[in-house]
Amino acid sequence: xxxxxxxxxxxxxxxxxxxxxxxxxxxxxxxxxxxxxxxxxxxxxxxxxxxxxxxxxxxxxxxxxxxxxxxxxxxxxxxxxxxxxxxxxxxxxxxxxxxxxxxxxxxxxxxxxxxxxxxxxxxxxxxxxxxxxxxxxxxxxxxxxxxxxxxxxxxxxxxxxxxxxxxxxxxxxxxxxxxxxxxxxxxxxxxxxxxxxxxxxxxxxxxxxxxxxxxxxxxxxxxxxxxxxxxxxxxxxxxxxxxxxxxxxxxxxxxxxxxxxxxxxxxxxxxxxxxxxxxxxxxxxxxxxxxxxxxxxxxxxxxxxxxxxxxxxxxxxxxxxxxxxxxxxxxxx
Amino acid sequence: xxxxxxxxxxxxxxxxxxxxxxxxxxxxxxxxxxxxxxxxxxxxxxxxxxxxxxxxxxxxxxxxxxxxxxxxxxxxxxxxxxxxxxxxxxxxxxxxxxxxxxxxxxxxxxxxxxxxxxxxxxxxxxxxxxxxxxxxxxxxxxxxxxxxxxxxxxxxxxxxxxxxxxxxxxxxxxxxxxxxxxxxxxxxxxxxxxxxxxxxxxxxxxxxxxxxxxxxxxxxxxxxxxxxxxxxxxxxxxxxxxxxxxxxxxxxxxxxxxxxxxxxxxxxxxxxxxxxxxxxxxxxxxxx
Numbered sequence: 158x159x160x161x162x163x164x165x166x167x168x169x170x171x172x173x174x175x176x177x178x179x180x181x182x183x184x185x186x187x188x189x190x191x192x193x194x195x196x197x198x199x200x201x202x203x204x205x206x207x208x209x210x211x212x213x214x215x216x217x218x219x220x221x222x223x224x225x226x227x228x229x230x231x232x233x234x235x236x237x238x239x240x241x242x243x244x245x246x247x248x249x250x251x252x253x254x255x256x257x258x259x260x261x262x263x264x265x266x267x268x269x270x271x272x273x274x275x276x277x278x279x280x281x282x283x284x285x286x287x288x289x290x291x292x293x294x295x296x297x298x299x300x301x302x303x304x305x306x307x308x309x310x311x312x313x314x315x316x317x318x319x320x321x322x323x324x325x326x327x328x329x330x331x332x333x334x335x336x337x338x339x340x341x342x343x344x345x346x347x348x349x350x351x352x353x354x355x356x357x358x359x360x361x362x363x364x365x366x367x368x369x370x371x372x373x374x375x376x377x378x379x380x381x382x383x384x385x386x387x388x389x390x391x392x393x394x395x396x397x398x399x400x401x402x403x404x405x406x407x408x409x410x411x412x413x414x415x416x417x418x419x420x421x422x423x424x425x426x427x428x429x430x431x432x433x434x435x436x437x438x439x440x441x442x443x444x445x446x447x448x449x450x451x452x453x454x455x456x457x458x459x460x461x462x463x464x465x466x467x468x469x470x471x472x473x474x475x476x477x478x479x480x481x482x483x484x485x486x487x488x489x490x
Numbered sequence: 491x492x493x494x495x496x497x498x499x500x501x502x503x504x505x506x507x508x509x510x511x512x513x514x515x516x517x518x519x520x521x522x523x524x525x526x527x528x529x530x531x532x533x534x535x536x537x538x539x540x541x542x543x544x545x546x547x548x549x550x551x552x553x554x555x556x557x558x559x560x561x562x563x564x565x566x567x568x569x570x571x572x573x574x575x576x577x578x579x580x581x582x583x584x585x586x587x588x589x590x591x592x593x594x595x596x597x598x599x600x601x602x603x604x605x606x607x608x609x610x611x612x613x614x615x616x617x618x619x620x621x622x623x624x625x626x627x628x629x630x631x632x633x634x635x636x637x638x639x640x641x642x643x644x645x646x647x648x649x650x651x652x653x654x655x656x657x658x659x660x661x662x663x664x665x666x667x668x669x670x671x672x673x674x675x676x677x678x679x680x681x682x683x684x685x686x687x688x689x690x691x692x693x694x695x696x697x698x699x700x701x702x703x704x705x706x707x708x709x710x711x712x713x714x715x716x717x718x719x720x721x722x723x724x725x726x727x728x729x730x731x732x733x734x735x736x737x738x739x740x741x742x743x744x745x746x747x748x749x750x751x752x753x754x755x756x757x758x759x760x761x762x763x764x765x766x767x768x769x770x771x772x773x774x775x776x777x778x
Contacts, residue, residue: 278522306754318545
């Protein structure tokens with residue numbers, strides 16, 4: 158094996174290996190015949206990955222568009238072609254509209270609740286501080302533990318007879334004690350608290366990393382000009398942290414649109430509708446797979462995908478595009 | 491602009507940028523940490539209490555400390571079975587992602603052929619299909635392959651869905667390996683495959699570790715896919731196990747808390763071991 162490699166290599170250097178080594182160069186020289194050995198290597202190396210990726214990602218997504226045109230219980234070949242009926246049902250279903258509304262509320266509330274708080278925390282932690290690395294580890298813990306654990310823990314704490322209400326009572330605030338999970342006026346805010354708690358550590362860590370890349374010279378110059386600490390944060394840090402904030406916002410928006418685990422774990426499949434916390438994804442699972450309506454579930458998946466993709470493309474077109482010009486040039490505008 | 495590192499500017503930098511935190515900064519920082527940790531502490535401490543303690547004083551501390559709940563969970567066969575299911579799924583996913591990811595990234599990064607751009611775009615397109623969007627048709631695909639209720643049915647899709655991020659993180663990494671190294675290897679008689687095994691694999695270890703950790707934690711915490719694929723308690727991974735346990739023993743809150751905190755420990759240990767890599771990997775992955 159190694160001998161054949163050694164024998165071939167010098168000869169192959171003229172065509173195969175040479176072209177491989179010069180990969181960055183534009184289109185290879187014209188040469189006669191096909192380098193079968195190279196093709197074989199490509200197939201062996203990339204083949205398994207591409208096969209598994211096509212099978213479990215691309216094909217199912219394409220099939221969703223197909224199944225979505227059928228009324229189908231998931232068994233055998235779908236035959237009951239209903240064309241756009243599933244989509245008409247989805248878009249006129251009050252439950253779906255409410256779920257969509259909740260998703261948009263969660264998108265906005267996540268940005269508003271987590272963004273400013275995370276920036277302030279990152280600024281606060283970007284100082285000389287004893288135990289800084291320990292603090293960083295600890296604020297990241299909620300992000301690392303599983304959604305199921307977060308959901309189980311919080312739903313026990315938020316029970317009417319749970320720790321939160323008990324604590325309020327001890328503090329003499331028993332008037333504030335409510336049914337955090339089932340009360341439709343409160344439930345979505347409970348969800349927001351849990352979401353913020355779980356994901357804000359990620360934002361803080363991201364912003365801390367972004368702060369490291371701001372050049373020191375800017376602060377030196379500003380401080381020579383007599384700028385105060387907060388002036389520097391507003392005039393230098395915030396604008397230069399812009400690209401990081403915009404990327405974080407993008408991830409947060411997409412995550413909020415796809416939200417499933419926490420809602421489904423805490424509110425279950427039935428309660429989320431009445432408590433006002435259902436999302437498009439919980440709707441998809443409840444009225445699709447759990448109802449045995451696979452054609453319908455696939456149609457919901459398509460709607461969810463189109464909504465997410467549209468928002469992602471708009472965001473990239475109008476918000477993220479600015480970042481390709483570089484943070485410094487953008488600031489001058 | 492100041493370009494030199496003259497001593498005066500050094501002093502200024504220290505005073506302006508990373509100025510020493512005052513007591514209020516410490517107070518706010520540790521308050522924030524407290525908020526982040528309190529629910530986790532509640533779960534762990536709750537496991538050390540009895541149900542009557544929890545009922546009479548829901549927000550109190552263990553008094554006295556009871557280890558019964560933890561012992562009961564540790565003696566339950568189902569806990570160990572689900573723990574090993576989680577471990578098998580996470581380890582197999584990680585190995586699969588790393589092996590297939592490095593191979594595919596190597597082709598995209600260093601082979602010159604028609605369709606290389608298309609291959610990269612194909613993987614990049616995968617970023618637009620999160621598991622949530624694809625879960626319903628994915629379930630049908632897994633069922634058609636006869637993989638429901640088996641760990642293979644969650645391992646293979648998890649590998650597939652982790653490949654896009656993996657390729658996107660690893661390709662720049664592999665492209666950065668200087669081509670002089672490849673030429674030198676060729677001079678010494680190694681073909682592209684020899685170069686792959688002797689140079690690329692060892693040199694890509696740091697990137698691979700990041701990718702591997704992300705895949706491991708994602709698999710360990712996964713909920714949606716196992717929820718669809720697994721329907722037998724002995725096949726459950728821990729997240730499903732926690733949920734099943736907490737609905738089965740809904741009156742036995744203390745034991746539920748013990749089960750929950752025990753299932754959290756492996757992820758926490760793993761996280762504290764690789765904390766730097768995880769944080770670096772996530773921020774690196776996000777910056778693309």
